[in-house]
Amino acid sequence: MSCYVATFHTHLAALTTARALANRGVSAKMMPTPRKLSSSCGTCVRYEAADPCLSDMDVDMEQVCTLEAEEQYIVLIKNA
Secondary structure: OOOEEEEOHHHHHHHHHHHHHHOOOEEEEEEOOOOOOOOOOEEEEEEEEEEOOHHHOOOOEEEHHHHHEEEEEEEEEOOO
């Protein structure tokens, strides 16, 4: 399992995604977005899964990163 962080343009998109992941059985929690990643809405979803679960992301997703080490993020996908 890998650790992922998804950032969003809106708080509602983060909430919707956290619920979608939970319904899938993925352990996910909303938390403040690390400033290294974004300053959009200020809320991200951190979750652990076998894959990045991109089909569960809300359309207002900004980016999905994998957390490689403490505060070291690798961007997997980024929306404009």
